[in-house]
Amino acid sequence: MVNSKHQWKAWIYLAPAIAVLLVFTVWPIFNTVRMAFLENYSGLEATNGATFSFGVGNFVKVLKYKRFISCLKNTMILCVLTVPISTILALLIAVGLNSIKPLQKILQTIFFLPYVTNSIAIGMVFAAMFNIVGAFYGTENELIVTAGIINNVIEFFGGTPVNWINYGSQYSANIAVMTVYIVWNALPFKILVLLGGLQSINKQYYDAARVDGSSRRRIFARITVPLLSPMLAYVVITGFIGGFKEYTSIVGIFGENMGPADDAGRLNTMVGFIYDSLSTNSQGRASAAALILFGIILVVTLLNLYVSKKKVHY
Amino acid sequence: MNDVKMETMSEKDMRRVAIRQAIVKGLVKFGVYAFLIIMALIVLFPFYWMINSSLKTLDEYRMSVPTFWPHKVMISNYASAYKTANLGKLFVNTVIVGVVSTILSLVITVLSAFAFARLEFKGKDMLFAGLLATMMIPGELFTITNYGTVTQLGWTNTYTVLIVPFLVSVFYIYLLRQNFLQIPNELYLAAKVDGTSDLKYLWRVMIPLALPTLISITILKMMGAWNSYIWPRLVANDAAHRLITNGLRNAFTETTGDVNYPVQMAAVALVSLPLFLVFVFLRKYIMQGVSRSGTKG
Amino acid sequence: MKVVLENVTKRFPNRDKKIKTEVTAVNNVSFTIPDGKLIGLLGPSGCGKSTTLFMICGLHKITEGKIFFGEDDVTNLSPENRGVGLVFQNYALYPHMTVKQNIMFPMENFKGEDKLTKEQMLERTMEVAKLVQLDGLLERKPSELSGGQQQRVAIARALVKMPRVLLLDEPLSNLDARLRLQTREEIRRIQRETKITTVFVTHDQEEAMSISDEIVVMKDGVVQQMGVPQTVYQDPANLFVAKFLGTPPINVFTGKVSGGALYIGSEKIMATPGVIDQDVYVGIRPEGFVVNDNGVLTCDFRQVETMGGFMSVVSTHENSENPIIRSTVTDEVKIAEDAKTVKFDIKPNKIYIFNKETEERIRIEG
Numbered sequence: 001m002v003n004s005k006h007q008w009k010a011w012i013y014l015a016p017a018i019a020v021l022l023v024f025t026v027w028p029i030f031n032t033v034r035m036a037f038l039e040n041y042s043g044l045e046a047t048n049g050a051t052f053s054f055g056v057g058n059f060v061k062v063l064k065y066k067r068f069i070s071c072l073k074n075t076m077i078l079c080v081l082t083v084p085i086s087t088i089l090a091l092l093i094a095v096g097l098n099s100i101k102p103l104q105k106i107l108q109t110i111f112f113l114p115y116v117t118n119s120i121a122i123g124m125v126f127a128a129m130f131n132i133v134g135a136f137y138g139t140e141n142e143l144i145v146t147a148g149i150i151n152n153v154i155e156f157f158g159g160t161p162v163n164w165i166n167y168g169s170q171y172s173a174n175i176a177v178m179t180v181y182i183v184w185n186a187l188p189f190k191i192l193v194l195l196g197g198l199q200s201i202n203k204q205y206y207d208a209a210r211v212d213g214s215s216r217r218r219i220f221a222r223i224t225v226p227l228l229s230p231m232l233a234y235v236v237i238t239g240f241i242g243g244f245k246e247y248t249s250i251v252g253i254f255g256e257n258m259g260p261a262d263d264a265g266r267l268n269t270m271v272g273f274i275y276d277s278l279s280t281n282s283q284g285r286a287s288a289a290a291l292i293l294f295g296i297i298l299v300v301t302l303l304n305l306y307v308s309k310k311k312v313h314y
Numbered sequence: 315m316n317d318v319k320m321e322t323m324s325e326k327d328m329r330r331v332a333i334r335q336a337i338v339k340g341l342v343k344f345g346v347y348a349f350l351i352i353m354a355l356i357v358l359f360p361f362y363w364m365i366n367s368s369l370k371t372l373d374e375y376r377m378s379v380p381t382f383w384p385h386k387v388m389i390s391n392y393a394s395a396y397k398t399a400n401l402g403k404l405f406v407n408t409v410i411v412g413v414v415s416t417i418l419s420l421v422i423t424v425l426s427a428f429a430f431a432r433l434e435f436k437g438k439d440m441l442f443a444g445l446l447a448t449m450m451i452p453g454e455l456f457t458i459t460n461y462g463t464v465t466q467l468g469w470t471n472t473y474t475v476l477i478v479p480f481l482v483s484v485f486y487i488y489l490l491r492q493n494f495l496q497i498p499n500e501l502y503l504a505a506k507v508d509g510t511s512d513l514k515y516l517w518r519v520m521i522p523l524a525l526p527t528l529i530s531i532t533i534l535k536m537m538g539a540w541n542s543y544i545w546p547r548l549v550a551n552d553a554a555h556r557l558i559t560n561g562l563r564n565a566f567t568e569t570t571g572d573v574n575y576p577v578q579m580a581a582v583a584l585v586s587l588p589l590f591l592v593f594v595f596l597r598k599y600i601m602q603g604v605s606r607s608g609t610k611g
Numbered sequence: 612m613k614v615v616l617e618n619v620t621k622r623f624p625n626r627d628k629k630i631k632t633e634v635t636a637v638n639n640v641s642f643t644i645p646d647g648k649l650i651g652l653l654g655p656s657g658c659g660k661s662t663t664l665f666m667i668c669g670l671h672k673i674t675e676g677k678i679f680f681g682e683d684d685v686t687n688l689s690p691e692n693r694g695v696g697l698v699f700q701n702y703a704l705y706p707h708m709t710v711k712q713n714i715m716f717p718m719e720n721f722k723g724e725d726k727l728t729k730e731q732m733l734e735r736t737m738e739v740a741k742l743v744q745l746d747g748l749l750e751r752k753p754s755e756l757s758g759g760q761q762q763r764v765a766i767a768r769a770l771v772k773m774p775r776v777l778l779l780d781e782p783l784s785n786l787d788a789r790l791r792l793q794t795r796e797e798i799r800r801i802q803r804e805t806k807i808t809t810v811f812v813t814h815d816q817e818e819a820m821s822i823s824d825e826i827v828v829m830k831d832g833v834v835q836q837m838g839v840p841q842t843v844y845q846d847p848a849n850l851f852v853a854k855f856l857g858t859p860p861i862n863v864f865t866g867k868v869s870g871g872a873l874y875i876g877s878e879k880i881m882a883t884p885g886v887i888d889q890d891v892y893v894g895i896r897p898e899g900f901v902v903n904d905n906g907v908l909t910c911d912f913r914q915v916e917t918m919g920g921f922m923s924v925v926s927t928h929e930n931s932e933n934p935i936i937r938s939t940v941t942d943e944v945k946i947a948e949d950a951k952t953v954k955f956d957i958k959p960n961k962i963y964i965f966n967k968e969t970e971e972r973i974r975i976e977g
Contacts, residue, residue, distance in 0.1 A: 009512065010435040013425040017482045020422070024479040025448050028459035035458070049346055093353055095345045103347075110354045113361070114600060116593040118541050120563050121582040125364045128575050149363055184357065192604055207670055208703040212717035213691040213772070216342065222716070226707045245452055248543050251563065274454050275544065290455045297452060332687040 032287045058288035067265070068289060071273040078178055078269070079243035086183040087235055090190035095224065097191070098198040108195070115188035123252015126181050130164040130253075165253060167261040174260065174267055182249050186242070190235045197231030200226070233308035237301055245298050247271040292303030364586075368392070368579035374447040375576050388576065395581035399565035404558040407473075408432060411557065412539035415477040416532055419486070423531065426487045428516055431494035432502055445484045457545065464549055470550045476545070480538075486531045489603070494520055530603030533596055560586055612681050612775040612808050614644040614667060619676035621662050621832075636662040638832040639676070644776075644810060648664055649802045651819030651840075652812045654829035655855070660812045663829070664778050666811065667742025668697050680775055691720070694771030696807075698779040703763045704753040710737060710764050711749040717772040737765045742801060759790045766798075770805065779800075779811035783818055795822050816856050820844065828852050845960065850970035853894045853963055859923070859939070861933040866893040866964070868973075873964060876930050880907050880957060883975050891973065892932070892965040900924070900938030902946065906954035915946060926953055963971065 035041045062068050093111060097104055114122070131148030164177050178299035205227065209219045217237040225232070250258055250267050259266030261301035268276070270293045277286035367375055368391055370384040396402065429435075430442055460479055469475035497520060505515045521528065539557070546557040562585050566578045593600065621637040626929040637659040644650050645942045652660040665671040667678060669690030677686045685693050696717075704713050718732045727735070740746050743763040753761055762782065769777055782798060783791045799822040802809045813819050819826050820840040828835040828843065828851075847853035854860050866875040869888050873880045880893070900908075902924065910926035913935065917923075924946065938955065946953060964973045 007435040010429045010433040010438070013429040013433070014441075016422045017426040017487070020478065020482045021445070021448070021484075023463065024460055025456060026480075027463075028456040029448075029451065031459040031462075032455050089353075093350065096350045099342075099346055103350075107350055107354055109597060111357060112597070113593070114357060115604070116537065116589045116590065116600065117586055118559055118562075118582075120541075120543055120559050121585045122360055122364075124563075124566065124578060124582050125360045125367075128367060128579060129360065129363055184360070186359070189604060191825075192601060202703070204701060204703040205697055205705060207690075208524070208697070208699060208705075208768075211668060211670070211690045211695060211697045212718075212768070213720035215720070218720060223705065229707075242453075245454070251543070255563065271454055274458065275548070278458055278548070283458055283462065283628075287455075288459045290452070290458055294452055294455060301450075331692060335687075335689055335692070 032290060034287075036287035036291045037284050038284055040282075041287070042281050052284070058284045059292070062285055062288045062292065063067045065285075067268070067276075068273055070266075071270050075244055075246065075269045077175060078246055079177045079240060080181060081175070081244050082182045082186060083236065083239040085179070086186040086190055087232070087239060089183065090187050090194055090235070091228075091232070091284055093187070094191050094194035094198055095220070097195055108191075112188045113193050114185050115192075119185060119248045120252040122185075123181065123249060126177070126184075127165060130177050131166060147148060165260055171258045171266065174254075177253060178250060178267065181253060182243075185249060186239065190239070193235055194228065194231055195230050201227045229308070229312040233304070233312045236264045237304045237308075240300050240304065241297055242312075244293065244300070245271050247275075316388070324438055355559075363578050364583055367576055368583050369393075370576045372574055372576055391576045391580040392584060394574075394577045395584055398577060399562055399581045400553070401551070401558070401561070401581065401584055404556060404561040407555055408540055411473055411476045412536045414473070415480060415539060416535045419481050419483065419535055420479065420528065420532065423483070423486045423490055423517065424521065424528075427490035427494055428520065430487070430491045430510075432499070446488065449484050449488075457548070461548060471550050471555050473550075473555060475549045476539075476542075476555070476557065479545075483535075486535075490524060490527055490531065491523045497523050526599060526602060527597070528600045533592060533599050534603050536562040536591060537592070538602075613646040614776055614808060614810070615679040616643075616663070616667070617677045617679070619663070619678060620674050621659070621666060622674045623672060636832050637666070640829075640832070640834050642827060642834055642837050644808060645825075646808055647806045648824040649799060649809045649811070649822060651823035651826040652829065653816055653819040653826050654808060654814065654835075654854070656814055657831075658829040659832035660814075660829050661780055662832075664780055664810060664812050667692050667776065668778050670697075681953075692847055694772070694775045696772060696774035696777045698762070698765045698769050698777075698782055699773065699782040700784060702753075702765040702785075704761055704764055704768070709750050709752055710738065710740075710745065710756070711830075713753070713764055714739060714749075716773050717768060721772070735771055736767075739771045742770070742804065743767045743797070753883040756951050757807050758786055759794060762786065762794065763797075766801065770801070770807070774807065777807045777809040778891060779809070781812055782813070783813065783815070791818070798822060817858060820856065828855060830855075832917055838923055847894075847963060848972055850892055850972075851970075853965070857896060859897045859937045860933075861894045861896055862938075863934045864893040864895070864928065864930045865932065865967075866891050866930065870962065875908060876927055876928070878908055881959060881962065883973075886964070886975060890967045891968065894963045894965065895936050896956055896961040897923070897939045899958045900939075900940060901956040902940055902944045903952060903956040904954055906956040908955045908957060909952050910955065912946065912950050912953040924953060 036058055037056065038052040038056055039055050040061075041052050041058070079187050097107060097111075100107075130150050131151070148161075148164070150164070154161055162173055164173045201224070205223055206219060214222070246269050250269060250272070254260070254267060257264045258268040258272060265272075270289065274286045274289050274293070277283070277289060325559060366383060369387045369389070370391075371386055371388050374385060430438065430536065456479075464470060464475045464479070471477075475489070491577060501519055505519065510518075541559055542557060543559045543563070546555075547560045551560065562581055566581065619637060619640045620635065622633040622635050624633055625631070626634075631811060640659075640663060652663060654660045662671060667671050669685070669688060673686055677684055679685065680693065688748065690697075705716065708716065714736045715732050718727055718735065721727055736749075740749060743766050745760070745763050745767060748756065748764075749759060753764065756764065762785070766779075766782075769779075779798070783794055786794055786836050795818055798809075798811070811819075811823075816867070823840055825838060826840050826843055827837045830851050836843050836852045838846075843852060844856050847856070850863070854863065864875050866873055866880070867885050867888075867890050868874075868886050871882060871884055871886065873886075873891070873893065908928075910928045913925045913927060915922055915924055920941075922940050922944060924940060924944075926936045926938070927934070928936060964975070966973055
């Protein structure tokens, strides 16, 4: 009765959304796949009339490409470091927040602050903080003295300052800084979700466990964590997915150089690789890399889902 | 089963246990507070350092023993920052893009969410499932093609290219649809019986009832425009259309070496300020919007 | 293990933060629960019975007073150290554990010399499961069980650590009527077998009366009366207790004692030697009416309701505090359908008089 009118109306309401999605979401999916399989595809050359053969050449080239391997390595290392650290830290903070009444709101607000900041802007602050103290070489010949609070603190406690991100710094130091920054950025969302999960656990389970004589540690391990496991799984999965797409935080700290002054691109990630390829008009390469990235994310997510099926209690 | 009873404890033991309990409880509470406050200070530290640094002279900034509050407060740093980074123009650009894209996006999102929540049509479930599937795909995949598309359309270095591709967020449609579904269907049917048109019903009933979600979406979208970097950098990098994050980063390209850090920090502070203000006043909506994505799993 | 409450008081800060005065949920309550008995804490909602229960358990801190388990002062002991078992109203079964894991959980918390081996834990679990008739359901999760089954798991979990005291918070309120009758017998059976001192909270007086060794009636945080159910029923301490116990409820009239006799309206009902002249409330149990054409109390007849072997005579009286008066009589009585009035004799042990101000019972000598 009303139905046929509904059909018509519904499609009109959805028309703008569908139009935009078709052009900017659906078409790109097919096109990117297409370009990935067109060997050496370059948009620029395509407009000039070049043709390309169909094959997996792009993938092969990408996988053998040293730059790609380095980007892949960076992405993996950062993921493996930041996801567990930020999750565990967020869990501890959320549990702590859940157990106190005064100050809870204020602390919650403070912990949420990094979420509303500009990843690149605050990255610049972190870069300033991790600069080195004392004389060093800006370029080959300049002697510059700058201050970085982190090193100041280290010196204060009697340690030797570390060259974190400047010219001549070590890879491990760079990764350390990136880890700290990425974790700092990742905490708010995780804390919010985990705290919400904790607050939704019926207090009676805690009461029952107390009457049953459980110590705090037991309550945490046998009651809190299992009942929180759906949230934990969500946080871990999204953490990994986000981790694989890490890019702007590196730009934030190192600038477009993506590395210390003497080794540009050292910290570049998969996403960075894709954009670099784009700007050199190698869409074929970019598409192949993007598909590989998507594949990795898919596999890791499926792995996570499989593990959560076994360990998560719904 | 009946004969075993728990050992009875003497009154002195009882008291000792009670005292020990109280001490342990106190220690734990203290430990929790200490941990949380230390973490909170760590989280806050960069902000403090940003403000602190931004108000120093370059020389004071460079001192090997840092000061925790500038001896000479250089408010002029902010003026320099504003000029160097051309923050005025950047700000205007970003606001234009943000406001226009938010309004258009809201309209599309509301119409789409309404269609999925209240209207019956063939293929609804399949279409919705398809939309949800696209959420799983990383944005970079789209960017590659979209870059080509907008170049061909000649949209580079315009406002259009910054607005149109992001008008539709499947996530926001999903969020709003959930909210609409919670509004009882009887209201809709009653309105229909009264002869109300769909759009009128939307405007007078559903939108007011779903206002918190809409506000969350608005805020998140504006923040998105403010923080956007990759796409604008790629497609609209000229001075006339550059957005604020892009501009900020590239006005101060060096982060190491001879950099006027205080001015840089002042710029960062200026850029972060609007976000901070939004957070202070509208934090409830932001946190609700973000956490709703969490609880829906 | 007897439980002694000594001047126990519990005050809560007012929920409305603007009001500074606290709410007194339990007011100076003292009573002793004898070892090995099944005690019912009975009262209307909000009377403080659950709060009292939680204080015995340790989940609520006592504002004033002391609680003893046997000779031990447990007032400041936290629940995990008191050795109590608590069955929550909503069972609070750990949803992510199976029935067996739920039951074993308390035993895993035993420390030191009380620690049990895996075999011992399993053995006890099986014993308790058999006691509450749960065998066969051990591998299920709580969500796969019916309400009655869930409750038995909750009881098993409380029992398995062989508590000194077993506490049940409104154990039957979530069950349907049929299950309620069945389960309350179960509770009594289990208590008789284990001989654990047991306290349960309920607002259903029939339930409390039927299975308790003793009942404690509470109202507004104060103990109204404690005793063997039949005694409390037959010898109520005040009007509230008299009204709270008994189905159908007691019939209340306003009356007057004058010159050593009780009058309802103008009719002399009985002699009250030693009672000073005063206005009183009169309570007459439904089973205290005997239809007699020469009876002392005249009521306006409404109708007769028969239910099986019982007859209820429904009537009204201008001095009645209830809208109708219900009198249960045997079905041999015959009343004409068009009768306007009906006269009753009153059994002397079914009529009580109460002070009109304090509502305390006035006991008649002799």
